[in-house]
Amino acid sequence: MKIAILGAGNMGLSFSKSFLKYELIKPENLHLITRNEAKISKISEEFPNSKISTFDDVKELDSDLIIIAVKPQDFQYLSENFPFQLNQSQMVLSIMAGIKIEKIQKLLNHPLVVRAMPNSPTLLGMGITGYTSAQGISFSQLISIERLLNSTGRSVYLENEELLDGVTALSGSGPAYFYYIVDAMIKAGIEMGIDENLSKLFVQQTMLGAYHLINNSDKNLEELIHDVASKGGTTEAALKTFNENNLKEILKNGILDAEKRAKELNG
Numbered sequence: 001m002k003i004a005i006l007g008a009g010n011m012g013l014s015f016s017k018s019f020l021k022y023e024l025i026k027p028e029n030l031h032l033i034t035r036n037e038a039k040i041s042k043i044s045e046e047f048p049n050s051k052i053s054t055f056d057d058v059k060e061l062d063s064d065l066i067i068i069a070v071k072p073q074d075f076q077y078l079s080e081n082f083p084f085q086l087n088q089s090q091m092v093l094s095i096m097a098g099i100k101i102e103k104i105q106k107l108l109n110h111p112l113v114v115r116a117m118p119n120s121p122t123l124l125g126m127g128i129t130g131y132t133s134a135q136g137i138s139f140s141q142l143i144s145i146e147r148l149l150n151s152t153g154r155s156v157y158l159e160n161e162e163l164l165d166g167v168t169a170l171s172g173s174g175p176a177y178f179y180y181i182v183d184a185m186i187k188a189g190i191e192m193g194i195d196e197n198l199s200k201l202f203v204q205q206t207m208l209g210a211y212h213l214i215n216n217s218d219k220n221l222e223e224l225i226h227d228v229a230s231k232g233g234t235t236e237a238a239l240k241t242f243n244e245n246n247l248k249e250i251l252k253n254g255i256l257d258a259e260k261r262a263k264e265l266n267g
């Protein structure tokens with residue numbers, strides 16, 4: 001299989017690394033396309049045996065799969081300046097937030113589009129990707145794309161494209177929410193006089209341990225919270241402040257706003 005990646009940024013490169021790591025493609029069959037000529041030399045250091053071009057210099061696109069990994073805001077320009085008519089056997093995989101399959105099909109004048117929403121832990125092979133596909137993509141084509149996605153973590157096929165905006169808000173943006181909470185906890189540690197490096201250690205190991213308890217316990221989240229928060233104790237004091245300030249509601253509203261933004265990006 002030959003793969004071209006339009007937009008060799010964070011996601012494009014982390015996908016590329018996973019495909020090569022699991023030997024799903026040969027390096028010489030990978031074509032990385034950037035916007036900025038200045039980035040080529042750095043990318044070639046990491047991908048010495050792959051083809052690397054700038055968008056303006058691409059004269060042909062003979063790949064079986066074209067992955068679109070530019071920002072949603074850059075897609076209009078890309079499609080208006082896209083000099084190729086893709087053929088019947090080529091497939092497009094978009095990982096852009098918010099841009100619907102129908103719009104991609106229209107702007108690229110090509111029916112075979114799969115839309116996926118990964119997240120940043122794909123870099124470590126620990127991502128999760130929700131994806132859906134246009135009519136006309138065969139089962140075997142879909143399986144070959146799923147195999148690629150699974151090299152970056154787990155993947156889940158969704159029948160209903162509308163849900164991808166929710167996936168974008170939940171797992172696509174999710175790592176940032178987690179970092180935000182971790183950051184608040186580390187800062188609280190510092191304010192209480194704990195050195196920054198120690199505060200980081202306490203918080204990060206707490207998150208890791210708590211994650212594994214969620215995964216390995218028969219108890220639900222409420223019960224797990226209850227186990228830590230004894231009556232009249234310290235955890236209860238923290239939870240009281242969170243609840244009085246509607247922290248859960250605020251977090252939920254933020255996530256719903258992310259979904260709204262994903263819907264707006266389709267334009």
Ligand SMILES: NC(=O)c1ccc[n+]([C@@H]2O[C@H](COP(=O)([O-])OP(=O)(O)OC[C@H]3O[C@@H](n4cnc5c(N)ncnc54)[C@H](OP(=O)(O)O)[C@@H]3O)[C@@H](O)[C@H]2O)c1
Nearest residue numbers: 007009010011034035055069070071072074096097118120
């Ligand atoms: N980051 C995440 O966690 C995440 C999660 C899920 C989905 N996504 C989606 O993944 C996509 C990429 O995100 P990212 O975080 O990887 O962004 P990024 O690091 O900014 O990568 C996008 C790359 O596309 C390049 N580009 C823009 N226009 C181009 C063109 N016409 N031809 C070739 N390259 C072009 C940009 O070049 P310049 O360097 O010149 O700007 C940049 O290197 C977005 O659509 C986003 O919605 C991201």
